[in-house]
Amino acid sequence: MMRRDVFERFIHHALDVYDPLLANLQARHLAVVDPKRSSLAPLLSQYRTRKSYLLSGPALHIFVVSLRCHHTCNYCQVSRQQTSATAFDVDGDSARLAVDRLFEWPSRELTIEFQGGEPLLNFGQVRAITERIVARNAFENRALRFVLASTLHDLTDAQLAFLQEHRFKLSTSLDGPEWLHNANRPRPERDSYRRTVEGMARGRKALGDDAVSALTTLTKRSLEAPEVIIDEYRKLGLHSISLRPLSPYGFAAKTRERNGYGTAAFLAFYGRALEHLIAVNRSGYGMDETFASLLLSQLLGPFGHGYVDLRSPTGAGFGAVIYDYDGLVYPSDEARMLAAMGDASFSLGHVGQPVSEWLASPAMERLMAAGVAESLPTCSDCAYVPMCGADPIEHYARQGDTIGHRPTSDFCRRQMGTFDLLLQRYETASTADRRVLEGWAFGAGTTHSAEDELDAAA
Numbered sequence: 001m002m003r004r005d006v007f008e009r010f011i012h013h014a015l016d017v018y019d020p021l022l023a024n025l026q027a028r029h030l031a032v033v034d035p036k037r038s039s040l041a042p043l044l045s046q047y048r049t050r051k052s053y054l055l056s057g058p059a060l061h062i063f064v065v066s067l068r069c070h071h072t073c074n075y076c077q078v079s080r081q082q083t084s085a086t087a088f089d090v091d092g093d094s095a096r097l098a099v100d101r102l103f104e105w106p107s108r109e110l111t112i113e114f115q116g117g118e119p120l121l122n123f124g125q126v127r128a129i130t131e132r133i134v135a136r137n138a139f140e141n142r143a144l145r146f147v148l149a150s151t152l153h154d155l156t157d158a159q160l161a162f163l164q165e166h167r168f169k170l171s172t173s174l175d176g177p178e179w180l181h182n183a184n185r186p187r188p189e190r191d192s193y194r195r196t197v198e199g200m201a202r203g204r205k206a207l208g209d210d211a212v213s214a215l216t217t218l219t220k221r222s223l224e225a226p227e228v229i230i231d232e233y234r235k236l237g238l239h240s241i242s243l244r245p246l247s248p249y250g251f252a253a254k255t256r257e258r259n260g261y262g263t264a265a266f267l268a269f270y271g272r273a274l275e276h277l278i279a280v281n282r283s284g285y286g287m288d289e290t291f292a293s294l295l296l297s298q299l300l301g302p303f304g305h306g307y308v309d310l311r312s313p314t315g316a317g318f319g320a321v322i323y324d325y326d327g328l329v330y331p332s333d334e335a336r337m338l339a340a341m342g343d344a345s346f347s348l349g350h351v352g353q354p355v356s357e358w359l360a361s362p363a364m365e366r367l368m369a370a371g372v373a374e375s376l377p378t379c380s381d382c383a384y385v386p387m388c389g390a391d392p393i394e395h396y397a398r399q400g401d402t403i404g405h406r407p408t409s410d411f412c413r414r415q416m417g418t419f420d421l422l423l424q425r426y427e428t429a430s431t432a433d434r435r436v437l438e439g440w441a442f443g444a445g446t447t448h449s450a451e452d453e454l455d456a457a458a
């Protein structure tokens, strides 16, 4: 960290040309003393490294195989349907066409995530799509990774054997201890927690401990209990937690009054959670918070991340594609949720159309026009812009405009608040606490990649 008086001398060109600090700043490409002898090449190389995710096109492909679900969560992000409503399952033709489209994208690495509703309620299509992808890949030769985002209730042995055969990762929702999870995720039998924990245990036994991850959705009630939520994850032997704020989409938007809270309340919760997590790590149990790990990796390291919600240019359509149950295609899960709420302005098209037509759609044009954070008002002058994202769909959903207004944007407040919090904590940390935070940034002591878990949560 640079002292304020030294910083003032630096920006007023008052540092001596032989000052070692100036040499240090030059080495970090923060200052140029002699333009004739400076080269932008190292800086450009750094920039290219950070944005390398742009070179290969979308790697995250989400298949929504059913909107049916046996839960009635009051913060649900999608338009869930009754378990008997099979009209909301993907049909064979749409599934086949979606797989054809998948291989039109150039990425050598493809993550295929099955989502719902509850994808286990249409496991026949999970199986059919996976088998079709694997068969086609015999000559496509891409690196494949399969993820199932599920409550993990009612997993059968036959399903587990199939998931094991294709080395699936499982991503589930666990909001905290039983009283909190069951209050957030009601089922008539009030047994959601028990079923999820049982499903996780069966998944870990069959697929390995690091194949199962969980994330929270935070309601107003959750904000009172950061320590309790983290301790529950520890009790279950999990080494990673995602503390995810409520979404502004879907049913969550309708029940916001009851469940919702402001960004200041979230940041206060997050600060408390961070302290507790650091203490848990100091006690010898390694556990990270995935979003903190992702941001710290950006603050402390040179490499870019693949997390689609924090990319510039935006990850919507450039990093991820969603194939909905009815054959419609979206650039992000948020765009799909907006469509479920009656606004389909970000639909890219149908699985029957080639990818080139999706890329030329008005939706992609709007995303491109508002999707580069470096060119947006306020972001263009922000110190965090190299590590932050644009997220035009979130701004459209919350502010009615894809560019949005950062001084009043919840997205920006959350980003800036979290960056500030992490930087301040890092700067004032003891050596032991720094080691914990650096471990999160560079992946030591955790079994999951922050980016993977966050993408699976997208």
Ligand code: SF4
Binding pocket: 373, 378, 379, 380, 382, 383, 384, 385, 388, 389, 406, 411, 412, 413, 415, 416
């Ligand atoms: S913190 Fe806010 S102003 Fe800064 S880059 Fe992110 S969204 Fe833009």
